[in-house]
Amino acid sequence: KQEVTQIPAALSVPEGENLVLNCSFTDSAIYNLQWFRQDPGKGLTSLLLIQSSQREQTSGRLNASLDKSSGRSTLYIAASQPGDSATYLCAGGIQGAQKLVFGQGTRLTINP
Amino acid sequence: GAVVSQHPSWVICKSGTSVKIECRSLDFQATTMFWYRQFPKQSLMLMATSNEGSKATYEQGVEKDKFLINHASLTLSTLTVTSAHPEDSSFYICSAGPHNEQFFGPGTRLTVL
Numbered sequence: 001k002q003e004v005t006q007i008p009a010a011l012s013v014p015e016g017e018n019l020v021l022n023c024s025f026t027d028s029a030i031y032n033l034q035w036f037r038q039d040p041g042k043g044l045t046s047l048l049l050i051q052s053s054q055r056e057q058t059s060g061r062l063n064a065s066l067d068k069s070s071g072r073s074t075l076y077i078a079a080s081q082p083g084d085s086a087t088y089l090c091a092g093g094i095q096g097a098q099k100l101v102f103g104q105g106t107r108l109t110i111n112p
Numbered sequence: 113g114a115v116v117s118q119h120p121s122w123v124i125c126k127s128g129t130s131v132k133i134e135c136r137s138l139d140f141q142a143t144t145m146f147w148y149r150q151f152p153k154q155s156l157m158l159m160a161t162s163n164e165g166s167k168a169t170y171e172q173g174v175e176k177d178k179f180l181i182n183h184a185s186l187t188l189s190t191l192t193v194t195s196a197h198p199e200d201s202s203f204y205i206c207s208a209g210p211h212n213e214q215f216f217g218p219g220t221r222l223t224v225l
Contacts, residue, residue: 032212043205044156044216046113051212089155093212098144100207100214102155 002027002094006103014111015082021075021106023090028068031093034100035064035075038087047088048075080110114140116208118217125196126225133191133220135162135206141186142208147179150203150219162189162206196224 003026013019023033032051036044048057048064050073056065063076073090087107091100115138125131135145143164148156160181161169168181178200180192189208193200205219 034214036216041203041219041221043118043218044207046213046215049213091156091214093214098209098212098214099146099158099161100156101158104155 002030002092002101004090004092004101004103006088006090006106008106009104010107010109012109012111013080015080017080018076018078019080019108021077021088021090021108023073023075023103025071025073025092025101027092027094028071029094030068033064033066033073034091034093035062035073036089036091038089038105040087044089077108082110082112084108085110113213114138114208114210114215116206116215116217118206118220120220121218122221122223124223124225127197128195130192130194131196131222133193133204133206133222135189135191135208135217137187137208140208140210142189142210143186145183145189145206145208146214147181147189147191148205148207150205156205159191162191164189193222196222198224200224 035047050066061078087105089105091102117136119134145162147159150156162183164183170176183189207214207216
């Protein structure tokens with residue numbers, strides 16, 4: 001059974017810093033890995049999708065990596081801004097990639 | 113990216129009543145949709161897989177008679193919470209997606225009094 005873990009549970013950093021969010025999964029037979037952002041009381045916004053055959057994906061200030069052998073993914077946020085404050089969730093795609101198993105999320109606060 | 117909508121965005125109901133939540137794929141067809149539940153300060157837990165034209169597949173521990181799922185068309189899945197109780201109060205989110213990337217609806221906040 002696939003299990004996804006995210007650390008830290010919460011992170012608070014000053015504006016402008018670069019930061020890394022971590023995600024680990026137990027089963028390397030993962031179809032893909034998605035990173036999402038969730039604002040309080042809102043739905044999920046897809047940030048990056050990494051296919052199992054890929055090592056990383058980039059979008060603007062965001063870079064996500066995937067290492068299946070070690071069961072890890074990281075989300076790198078460069079030059080953080082207060083607007084980046086949100087909960088970040090990673091999810092592993094199983095059973096044909098559509099069914100997702102979520103981590104507990106990292107609540108990120110960027111202080112002006 | 114693909115767009116998934118949900119209706120209503122929030123609902124308050126009395127204990128014992130039934131509530132229907134709709135999930136629509138607006139710009140693509142979805143033979144499969146997924147329903148998740150999120151309790152406060154917790155992550156999303158998959159409840160069931162909605163299959164167009166056939167029965168839904170429920171995750172372990174989810175009561176199929178309580179959470180009725182209907183996927184009558186390629187763009188609409190509905191989740192009905194029957195005889196709702198306060199412990200059913202939660203944030204319900206659906207997802208669907210073309211290919212193998214999932215897009216999520218904005219969620220429905222259910223409060224059962």
